[in-house]
Amino acid sequence: MKIAVLGATGRTGQYLVKQALLKGHTVTAIVRSPAKLTVVHEKLKVTEGDVFCKDSLEHHLKGQDAVISCLGFSPTPLSGVNGYTRSMRTTIRAMQQVGVNRIITMTSWYTDPKSLMKTSFVFRLFLITMIQSVLSNMYEMEHFLKKTKDINWTVVRPPGLRNEAATVREFLTYEGYFVPDSNGQPIGRHAVARGDVARFMLSLLDKNDWIKKGVAITTK
Template sequence: MNLLVFGATGGTGRQLVEQALTQGHTVTAFARTPAKLALQHANLRVVPGDVLDAAAVQTALAGQEAVLSALGAPAGHKTPVRSEGTRHILHAMQQAGVRRFVCLTTLGMGDSREALPFSYKYLIVPLFLRSAFADSELQEAYIQQSLVEWTIARPATLTNGPRTGNYQHGFPATQQGLKIKISRADVADFMLRQLHDSTYLRRAASLSY
């Protein structure tokens, strides 16, 4: 499958690229700073560009069959990279006739808020992640209002652990016993699985151990 990956130089984005290549996909990695990816493969094409540049996003969509997004930004970053970038992606997908979209956001969005620990809900998010969460909320709104075949992945705190394939997904916010963490490798594993699975079609899935 021809896959376009946004946010390819981040921790989860790189996992998406590497695992997709291992699975035999042809990958286009869209990156503002391509040198950060530092990866070479016969089935990998790295396209330089800024997701806030609608024309660049539109050009990258040519010939693609599905899009995966792991867009992110530093906690204090004020530019709405997630929401505006996603808005450009969705518009370009509609213009190019590309239907499948799998997007990374975060646990705590929408009906998953109650899954967050007390410290996150009342201290960390309000004090340090307010802008990032507001951007992600708008990002999800754009996705849910779109006509594409979307799936949203809402992972708990991300770690650099290995891919285990052994994680919980789609659990209710009230579920007990969660570790509230998951490796970037396992998040990428889940996202790639959605390319051939309709369980979470037009739905958001929480992810954690």
């Protein structure tokens, strides 16, 4: 399969590119700084592109079977985050222009503010203080995707990320903003290996289970 990867130089993106190549996919890594991706493979094309420019993306997305986005955006002291919505709007417009209709992207548990009420006050305060602007922009991006009728999207929501390679652990999944236990409470807050998130995202290329859905994941 031909896959365009956004955010390929990021920590999750690098795991995803390596795994995709091992699976035999042909990968086009669209990055801001090609020199940052040191992987060399006959089925890998590393190209410079701007995720905020439709014309830049169109050329690289043409002929692809799917797009996988591992983009991440951090808040700054003086402003919030808007990169998730900006980049996704641009990507979707470029996909529509060149006839690509499958995208898999990642956000996080608790993007819906209501889901935070299932967490402890201390944890809730931490999220609101540290990354609320990130979660809010992720949530806005998710709602934008829900309005796109001609795109087969999937949003993957891990609880947190560890910079570790993939394991063979079984995934627990739930269509919602966290994975609940038998009492409806979050099943735990341990972070998932970035390699496992990449593994799950790639597995969706061969399935229709989570088309036009958001899936919270964790590992056993």
